Amino acid sequence: xxxxxxxxxxxxxxxxxxxxxxxxxxxxxxxxxxxxxxxxxxxxxxxxxxxxxxxxxxxxxxxxxxxxxxxxxxxxxxxxxxxxxxxxxxxxxxxxxxxxxxxxxxxxxxxxxxxxxxxxxxxxxxxxxxxxxxxxxxxxxxxxxxxxxxxxxxxxxxxxxxxxxxxxxxxxxxxxxxxxxxxxxxxxxxxxxxxxxxxxxxxxxxxxxxxxxxxxxxxxxxxxxxxxxxxxxxxxxxxxxxxxxxxxxxxxxxxxxxxxx
Amino acid sequence: xxxxxxxxxxxxxxxxxxxxxxxxxxxxxxxxxxxxxxxxxxxxxxxxxxxxxxxxxxxxxxxxxxxxxxxxxxxxxxxxxxxxxxxxxxxxxxxxxxxxxxxxxxxxxxxxxxxxxxxxxxxxxxxxxxxxxxxxxxxxxxxxxxxxxxxxxxxxxxxxxxxxxxxxxxxxxxxxxxxxxxxx
Numbered sequence: 001x002x003x004x005x006x007x008x009x010x011x012x013x014x015x016x017x018x019x020x021x022x023x024x025x026x027x028x029x030x031x032x033x034x035x036x037x038x039x040x041x042x043x044x045x046x047x048x049x050x051x052x053x054x055x056x057x058x059x060x061x062x063x064x065x066x067x068x069x070x071x072x073x074x075x076x077x078x079x080x081x082x083x084x085x086x087x088x089x090x091x092x093x094x095x096x097x098x099x100x101x102x103x104x105x106x107x108x109x110x111x112x113x114x115x116x117x118x119x120x121x122x123x124x125x126x127x128x129x130x131x132x133x134x135x136x137x138x139x140x141x142x143x144x145x146x147x148x149x150x151x152x153x154x155x156x157x158x159x160x161x162x163x164x165x166x167x168x169x170x171x172x173x174x175x176x177x178x179x180x181x182x183x184x185x186x187x188x189x190x191x192x193x194x195x196x197x198x199x200x201x202x203x204x205x206x207x208x209x210x211x212x213x214x215x216x217x218x219x220x221x222x223x224x225x226x227x228x229x230x231x232x233x234x235x236x237x238x239x240x241x242x243x244x245x246x247x248x249x250x251x252x253x254x255x256x257x258x259x260x261x
Numbered sequence: 262x263x264x265x266x267x268x269x270x271x272x273x274x275x276x277x278x279x280x281x282x283x284x285x286x287x288x289x290x291x292x293x294x295x296x297x298x299x300x301x302x303x304x305x306x307x308x309x310x311x312x313x314x315x316x317x318x319x320x321x322x323x324x325x326x327x328x329x330x331x332x333x334x335x336x337x338x339x340x341x342x343x344x345x346x347x348x349x350x351x352x353x354x355x356x357x358x359x360x361x362x363x364x365x366x367x368x369x370x371x372x373x374x375x376x377x378x379x380x381x382x383x384x385x386x387x388x389x390x391x392x393x394x395x396x397x398x399x400x401x402x403x404x405x406x407x408x409x410x411x412x413x414x415x416x417x418x419x420x421x422x423x424x425x426x427x428x429x430x431x432x433x434x435x436x437x438x439x440x441x442x443x444x445x
Contacts, residue, residue: 008422015406043429049382050401058292062306066288066313125344132343226304226344 001029006036014047112177113205113220116240117231119176121224124195124242127170127185131193136169136185145182148173152180154237159260160184160196166256169193176240177204186253192244194253201238214251217258221251230254234261280320280329284313287330290403291337297398298341300387311344312337331409338395338413385435393428400425 001009001022009026012018018026030037058066130136138144141161149155151173160182162168171184174197181199188194212221219232228250230241241257243250291312295305315336316323323332386394392414399410400421411421 007426008419011400011422011425012407015400015404017407042433043426046429046432047401050386050397051404053382053402055289055293055402056296057289058309059302059306062292062309063288065310067285069310069313069317128344225307226301 001025003029003033003036006030006033006040010036010040010043014044113207113231116177116204116238117222117224117229120195120197120240120242121227121229123174123176123183123197124185124193124227127172127183127195128193131169131185138168138171141168141171144171148182152182154181154198154200156182156184157198157261159257160186160198162186163260165189166253188245188249188253191249194241194243194245194250196257197240197242198237199240200236201233202236204233204238206233212251214258215255217255219254219258221247221254223247232258280323281317283329284316284333287333288313290330291333294334294398294403295337295341297386297394298338298391308337308341308344311340315340328409328412331405331412334399334403334405334409335413335415381436381439382432385432385439388435389428389431393424393431396421396424397428397432 006026006029009018009022013023013026030040138161142158145156145158145160148171156171160168160171161184166186166188169185169187171182174181174183176197176199179199181197183195183197185193185195207220210220210222211218217232219230221228221230223229224242226244228243228245228247230243230250232239232254239261241250241254243253245253288309292305292309295308295312296302299305299308312333316333319336323329386397389397395414396410399405399413400407405413407418407421411418414421416424
């Protein structure tokens with residue numbers, strides 16, 4: 001047995017999975033190899049130390065939620081249990097309650113933006129789920145954008161087709177805040193997917209807090225459930241971007257898209 | 262045994278009582294692992310909840326007699342890679358430290374594990390790439406068998422062993438660095 005074989009055998013022995021014959025060969029190697037012997041002793045100690053690390057028990061609230069999941073039998077109920085679906089429904093509910101106010105108020109409340117963002121994040125996650133089923137890809141973005149635009153009455157920007165290394169993965173009509181819009185998921189090389197939304201936004205607020213300077217633009221940006229979200233308005237349209245990229249990567253993609261719009 | 266892999270869900274099996282009870286027995290282990298993966302309690306909550314949702318939905322794919330615990334860990338890690346790990350599909354920037362390098366020369370300063378604190382070890386583990394962190398936690402903290410770890414991480418047993426070895430070496434280096442910095 002050589003040193004490489006000894007290392008593998010040691011891992012097997014730590015788990016009690018080393019056959020007797022190999023154990024004898026391992027011991028023979030260790031007896032003649034001080035370096036493996038020393039390394040084995042340190043690794044044994046390290047393994048024991050890791051084994052003593054404290055465990056954090058699941059919080060009671062999570063325990064209750066998970067137990068409740070197990071007794072939900074049907075598809076719709078199971079879907080309701082998904083955090084982002086629940087968030088989307090909550091957002092839709094908020095939107096429904098606020099809809100009259102949104103329409104007639106000169107200064108809609110920040111809650112509307114919050115509902116929009118939560119709804120966008122939920123839709124982004126649904127798109128990620130869909131992409132688990134198939135890799136995505138659009139042969140004719142212009143034709144697809146035409147169809148989506150017809151359904152939603154919102155023209156899909158040509159920039160959503162991507163360019164160069166920024167590739168369109170899928171596009172579809174969507175509902176955010178009870179209003180029709182378009183969603184386009186794009187991917188920069190092999191980075192995580194980013195979803196861009198466009199929807200009628202004449203009456204939507206543009207907050208004064210939480211905005212960041214990106215080049216000459218000042219969109220609203222924050223992190224939601226592990227995703228970076230960017231929101232901005234152009235004319236009568238509102239745009240939302242939900243990305244799995246880190247903050248810097250997200251800002252770069254915002255800039256690329258904003259300049260192309 | 263197949264973990265949930267993203268195919269369209271049929272009607273959920275409803276997670277029959279016995280299966281559900283057995284699955285729920287691993288809740289604390291899964292949460293503890295999820296916390297060390299995501300590093301954020303709210304994300305760990307979501308990850309564990311989604312894991313159980315998928316496990317119950319795809320319970321019909323679980324083969325009785327095989328290892329339920331490993332199956333649940335597999336679902337949890339796959340879900341983490343899909344939804345929570347931002348760098349999952351980003352090009353990996355391999356620090357030289359993560360590459361295979363020569364072993365420490367024999368006779369070098371020995372690592373005094375006895376003086377290491379749990380905090381140092383937690384920090385060293387946190388700084389490891391996920392592939393190495395997971396394999397160590399599954400092996401040493403969860404006590405899973407090599408075959409189970411291979412199933413969870415979708416790698417052959419030989420790769421599990423070599424990854425464990427490399428992970429231990431990386432942790433030891435980190436701990437030695439901390440020890441050196443703290444030395445008077």
